Amino acid sequence: MKLKAFFTLLLGLAILQVNAQPTVKPDMVKTNKGQLKIQPITHGSLVLQWNGKTIYVDPYGGSELYKGIAKPDLVLITDIHPxxxxxxxxxxxxxxxxxxxxxxxxxxxxxxxxKSQAVVISNGQSTNQLGIPIAAIPMYNLPEAADAKHVKGRGNGYILNIGGKNVYISGDTEDIPEMRALKNVDVAFVSMNLPYTMDINQAASGVLEFKPKVIYPYHYRGTDGLADVEAFKKMVNDQDKNIEVRLRNWYPEAAKNKAAEVKKK
Incomplete structure (x- = not known):
């Protein structure tokens, strides 16, 4: 009986561990020093793991979403919104x-x-953390206005050079000139949710201008639901098949609810 109870306990712990893992599988990008592991979390949140280091970007949605992931060695935050x-x-x-x-x-x-843990950088400035150069890139709404949801200079997008790969995290932005002028971006995370950032047409136009090798639509939940990222992918690849558009499920709960609605019908 004791042996049976022991195996029951092990099974229970295994189930808990599985349930604690993120619901979206990570992606890998080859760098000149091992693989960069990209873990979508939710909305504008992601985790980057490389060379034994773990970076959390805009941690949001509850700490339980990060169970099963190594604790962070660095945190990046783009803006003041919750x-x-x-x-x-x-x-x-x-x-x-x-x-x-x-x-x-x-x-x-x-x-x-x-507060003592904050490394403050403004648009155009940079820092080196964990041996990774990090540059702050503007993120803001167009047209520029004092009452915009995201005014120029308040928040940061970021470019990280990880193992020779340039990784761009847009933050909450529209297809601003600073984004369109980017060069040599290997991996990009670009927001597209009205009325907070931009629609898929603007996002596709911006992406086609700066031509990242890999693009992840992220932060695509707006007031009218989720943006049509499939349509975004088609817009991009109809004009440039060399840009790899990776669609990942940043909203597993929404997908679960949609499946339940379809089942009811």
Whole structure:
């Protein structure tokens, strides 16, 4: 009986461990120093793992989404909105002594316990963390206006050079000139959700201009639901088949709900 109870316990722990893993499988990108592992989390949140280091980008949605993933060695935060600066999620993670690369507006709103961990950079500035060069790129709405949801200079997009690969994280932006002028981007994460950022037409136009080798549509939930990323992919590849558009499920709960609705019909 004791042996049976032991195996039952092991089975239970295995089930818990499986349930703790992220619901979307990670992708791999080859660099000049091993593989870069890309783990979509939800909305604008992702995890990058390379050379034994783990980077959380805009941790959001609850710390339980990060179960089964190594604790961060670095955190990047793009903006002050709660789907980027999510203090509840931060509080649920193991962040003691971990640097957070942030714009000044985010640093100003960080809880006191995190302020000493902030590495503040503004648009056009850069820092080197974990041996990875990180540059802050503008992110903002068009046309520029004082009452825009994202004003120029407040938030940061980021470009990280990881093992010789340039990784662009757009943050909440439209197809601004600074994005369209980017060069030599290997992997890009580009937002597309109205009315907060841009529609798929603007996103496709911007992507076709700066031509990343790989593009992930992310941050694509707007007030009217999820953007049509399949249509975005078609727009891009109808004009440039060399751009690899990777569609991943950043909203597994929405997909689950949709499947349940179809089943009811």
């Amino acid at each position: 789907d980027h600066l999510d203090t509840k999620t931060l509080d649920g993670l193991t962040l003691e002594g971990i640097k957070m690369v942030v714009p000044q507006a985010v640093a100003d709103q960080l809880p006191e316990k995190y």
